[in-house]
Amino acid sequence: MTNTGPSERVTIYDVAHAARVSTATASKALNDTGRVSLETRDRIKRVARELGFRPNALARSLTRKRSFSVGLLTNDTYGRFTLPLMAGISEGLIDHGVSVFLCAIGDNPDLARIHVNAMLDKQVDGIIATGKRIDKPLPVDLTRLSVPVVYALTAGPSNAVTLVSDDRQGATAAVNHLLAQGRRRIAHVTGPSDFQVVHERASAFAQALDEVGATTHARVLFGSWSEHWGHQAIEALWSGADKPDGIFCGNDQIARGVVDALRERGVSVPDDVSVVGFDNWEIVAKETRPPLTTVDMNLKELGRQAGLALLRLVNGEAVETGVWKLPCSLIVRSS
Template identity: 40%
Template sequence: MDSIDADGPRRVTAAEVAALAGVSVGTVSKALSGRGAVRHDTRSRILDAAAELGYRAPHAEPIRTGYGSTGALGVIIEDHFGRLTVPVLQGAIEVLDELDLALLLVDGRGDAIREQHFADALVRRAVDGILVVGAGVYPREPIRGDLPLPVVYALSASTREGDQSVTTDDASGARIAARHLVATGRRRLTFISGPQRDAASMVRLASTRAVLAEHGLDLVHDPLFGHWTEAWGRQAALQLLHSNVEFDAVVCGSDQIARGVLEALRENDVAVPSRVAVTGFDNWDVMVEASRPPLTTVDMSLTDVGRLAARTLVRAVAGDRTPGIQLVDCQLVPRESTAVG
């Protein structure tokens, strides 16, 4: 595994890293300088190879020495332990436990002043870096103040250029759900999500429409925005049923909404999946498994986001502070609600 102060006895070359990672020297250079686009999994493979060989890029800063390495990292959770926060935290703690790094946890409760207070307290405790775990997939303001140590944002990416963030590729998630529906023969899609002001609603809507446009299609009913609840899913589905618009699929912004939709369709004798297919978003076990039928959904790979964010922070402490937002791909999880035939 990587180590905070790994430094080989002799200088390892970029060519050796490229050979081990199975890529070109140019790609190694791009990945380690952060100049130019490299897929996160390729970048990850290169960084793993670099860590294994003890490679240090020529431009890398020396290890921060102002506070002395304590082998401890601070974690600020944005707002209690939200449902999305927990798997990210779980991935991060997994990596830090493996590296024998201590994790100091504080709860910012979504309050900028509390966050700044705790960040200062973590600096006083001489942590080597800070991980900020967001409560949802939306951009956020960076922690206030000029912190003298690396900070990585997980889930909610920082809006400040030059910061390091890791989040889920929400847009790709919505695209794979829409592509799955089109590929399985659905043509008359509808869309139900949470509040229109939420970034997650708008990103998922735009991706759904983009996929439909590729096939010369559009939604057959105006998108419906409401709450992230089952009750809203039921209500919105009834609205679709009473609209007299023919539809053969409902793309939902969350598993909870999808579960409500499934319930309303069942109670109105609309067969799923034979007449209408339904997709969710989240892959929340208790929702997708209790749904009738079980729900096809999108998994945001949140534990992977946490793992990658922790590794990124460890590398930042070691000197690699390549700025930008790293995106982790979402995964389609097909179940009966979109089955064919």
């Protein structure tokens, strides 16, 4: 029963011959197109199944002018954002028979160019550009391509579809959670002020406090995206009077630093101070003691939507351009 030889692939000619019809009829039968009697259609399908026929996607793509593959460009080397996104894209597209070429281009424009050209040569139906931050574009111009492009978590031109998480809504949910815990002296320890998301989150933070009239104790501290900065911030906050009872952090690493620093000072989380992070990077959030309450950007869903949006563009369907903000979810743990 061993499969001798390199198992020559079964072509549509083999199927047609075995079913005693022409390849034209075979093709029409297998694709449920054209005029073929039900009887013949079934017979051909049965024969195809028996022979284990699998159409050569390359040949099909050549005439259909659809390769059923798309390119995914990323400059995220750690994969912290890319892989969840990728998983979502892949999941959303595999149902439509679409596969994904992944290209990690870093910040190298030449490498990016090479990869984009390779993808275009392979006739990708479209491209998804992803990055780490929404206010910087990838190091390559994708606006003059002959295929549609969708941007996710990276800056795109205004006439394109760009998907991002709704950081404002996420931040609001985080602050409202702190308020619901009865916290009123809330600080925001966040990343570098040249990130657009930093401003969005900070502005939502301020507004949410404003709405309950709790602005008196509101403070925003800008720094870096590191645990180290979380420590420093606590040092600064605890060296003054009016210590906060709630801290909303710009990401989980900062939150991790904040929680660790508080513990080292003997401040109990969440009894004395409640802390909320951002990103739901499980490897950090779950290992923090106590596990971190944080905002999840639903990257997988964002990826799915990006994939489906690209598919609609490929099919020539109308798609609303501009920035799509997808909701974040608050993941409540013990902090």
